[in-house]
Amino acid sequence: MPRTYLKKAPGAAKAANGGSPADIPAIxxxxxxxxxxxxxAAVRLYSEKFDKWSPExxxxxxxxxQHAISQVPAQxxxxxxxxxxxxxxxxxxxxxxxxxxxxxTAxxxxxxQRNNPINYIGAYIPGGRYPLLASAHMTILTAKVAGVKKVVACTPPAAGKIPNATVAAMHLAGADEIFIxxxxQAVxxxxxxxxxxxxxxxxxxxxxxxxxxxxxxxxGEIGIDLFAGPTEVLIVADETADPFMVATDLLSQAEHGPDSPAVLITTSEExxxxxxxxxxxxxxxxxxxxVASVSWRDFGEVVLAGGLDEAYAIADEYAYEHVQVLTAQPREALEKMQNFGALFLGPMTCVxxxxxxxxxxxxxxxLGASRYTGGLWVGxxxxxxxxxxxxNTEQSGKLGQLCGRAARVELFEGHARSGDLRAHMYLKDEFDWIKPGAVQQ
Structure with a gap:
């Protein structure tokens, strides 16, 4: 769909492929x-190399x-x-x-159908630029609610020290083992x-x-939740939106990283x-x-739409992680939009x-994955x-007859014979490959 830009991101093409240096896969x-x-030995080597961290x-x-938790403010x-x-x-x-x-069925x-929890999961809680305590809640606690037997949780050190607040969040969420x-190397x-x-x-x-x-x-060797890219935010706004709120909420997500796209689609040029x-x-x-200024400069966009239906259609093309709706009737987005990780409806809600x-x-x-998947959840x-x-013997025999016919169309003779055997046993059908007395009934 053609777009009218009030601000176009020069880094948009880079964002589409994740913007990762080519040597990351090799490293x-x-x-x-x-x-x-x-x-x-290799775990310790790389921890020393990348994090300057090599505890006993x-x-x-x-x-x-417990000591780490004791160092965290009560509030x-x-x-x-x-x-x-x-x-x-x-x-x-x-x-x-x-x-x-x-x-x-007959x-x-x-x-x-049964829904069996995974036995052992690993939770990675990021550190680095920001200590993401909330990721402990989202990964560990959700796994425990699902019934996972054991959660192993890893988080990096914070400037050469144990990140006490993150450890508290991991422990209170239910982690069975915590590794700094x-x-x-952790993954x-x-x-x-x-x-x-x-x-x-x-x-x-x-x-x-x-x-x-x-x-x-x-x-493949293990399961994973998602293939993750930079944090994304998209706001759909009409003429009733407060531009100060729109700007504040865009920048709140732009601070995640210098390659985090922040997009506004609005029906109001003003x-x-x-x-x-x-x-x-x-x-x-x-x-x-x-951080946020680089993100906004290189990946921020403002798109002018001809109406809300067009705005929602454009938003669906972006298929972003977070979509915030600041319109007179925000719940319309539940019917008008399909491609998003999570919707945030109305001015009293924010990403x-x-x-x-x-x-x-x-x-x-x-990175567009909301076209085919949702986010992390209990499921x-x-x-x-x-x-x-x-x-039921008669039903087993009838299924055997059906199986035999269906399998032979696909040239699976072995499959067909498993069906033939039940048809023979329970409906007395005769087959050349089953000799008299071969089956003990």
């Missing part, structure tokens, strides 16, 4: 290969965890607990919406297993380009132009402006609530499996 592959071959044990003891601990209560309430509702069932033919270990250690880091079946959690690439390369002016003004007093405290999960699809930690049982 990540080298780390993974070394950890496969050398185990803990990367795994925190119970005493170390912060209380806030962690309140946020986790919100996340837990929503995750529990999600889990209760997923039902096991059994149906009888007399004596029973088909069923970051980057590719690889959990994926392949070492003498000290347990092997897991699935890894969840956001991270930088190296962490994302490690998850990509290890996918709102669009004023938002551009206000972003420039607000950046002057924003502590995170060194930051989803990131930090409201209770929905903030691990969401980026990601469940394996939906089926079972079948036939208790």
């Amino acid at each position: 990540v592959q080298g780390v993974i290969d070394a950890i496969r071959a050398e185990g803990d 044990s990367f795994r925190l003891s119970d005493a170390e965890i 912060t601990v209380a806030d962690i607990k309140e946020v986790q209560a919100n996340v837990r309430a929503f995750a529990v509702a999600q889990r209760e919406s997923i039902k096991d069932f059994e149906i009888e 007399p004596g033919v029973f088909l069923g 270990l970051g980057g590719v 690889a250690a959990m994926a392949v297993g070492t003498p000290t880091v347990p092997k897991v079946d699935f890894i969840a959690g956001p991270g930088n380009a190296f962490v994302a690439e490690a998850k990509r390369q290890l996918f 709102i669009g132009k004023r938002t551009i002016e206000l972003c420039a003004e607000l950046l002057e007093g924003l502590v995170t402006a060194p 930051s609530y989803g990131d930090k405290c409201i209770g929905t999960n903030h691990v969401l699809p980026t 990601k930690y469940l394996r939906t499996v089926t079972y079948q049982e036939v208790r």
Whole structure:
């Protein structure tokens, strides 16, 4: 769909492919290969190299965890607990919406479905530029609500020290083991297993380009939540929107990283132009402006739409992670839009609530992935499996006849014979390949 830009991002093409340096895959592959071959020795080597971190044990003891929590302000601990209560309430509702069932499709033919939790998962909680406590709630707590038996959680050190608040969030969320270990070395250690880091079946959690690439390369050997790219925000606004709010909310997400796209699609040229002016003004007093200003300069866009239907259609083309709707009737977006990681409806809601405290999960699809998947939720930690049982001889025989015909069309003679055997046993059908007396009934 043609677009009229009030501000066009010069870095938009780069954002589409993630903007990652070409050598990241090779570096990540080298780390993974070394950890496969050398185990803990390679983990320690890369932790020293990348994080300047080499404690006697990367795994925190119970005493170390309790000491870390004791160093966290009481208000912060209380806030962690309140946020986790919100996340837990929503995750529990999600889990209760997923039902096991059994149906009888014909007399004596029973088909069923069970939702079994993954046994062992790894949670990666980023550090680096920002200590993302909320990722502990989203990955660990949600897994525990799903019924995961064991959660191994890793987070990098903070400037050579244990990140106490993050550890508190990880522990209170239910992590069974906590490692102060970051980057590719953490993801690889959990994926392949070492003498000290347990092997897991699935890894969840956001991270930088190296962490994302490690998850990509290890996918298949383990499960992962999502292929993650830079944080994205898109706001749909009409003439009723407050441009100061629009600018504030765009920049709130631009601070995630210098390649985080922030897009406004508006039906009002006045709102669009004023938002551009206000972003420039607000950046002057924003502590995170060194990051947010680069993101806004290189990846920020303002698009003018001919009407709300066109605005929603353009937004669906972007298929962004976060979509905020600042219009007179924001709930219209629930019917008008399909491609998004999460919707934030109305001026009393904002993307930051989803990131930090409201209770929905903030691990969401980026780089257009919302066209085919949603974000992290309880269901990601469940394996939906089926079972079948036939208790009626006549029905087993009839299924055998059907199976024989269907399989021979596909030239699967062995499959056909499994069906023939039941038709012979229960309906007395005769087959040349079944000799008299061959079957003990």
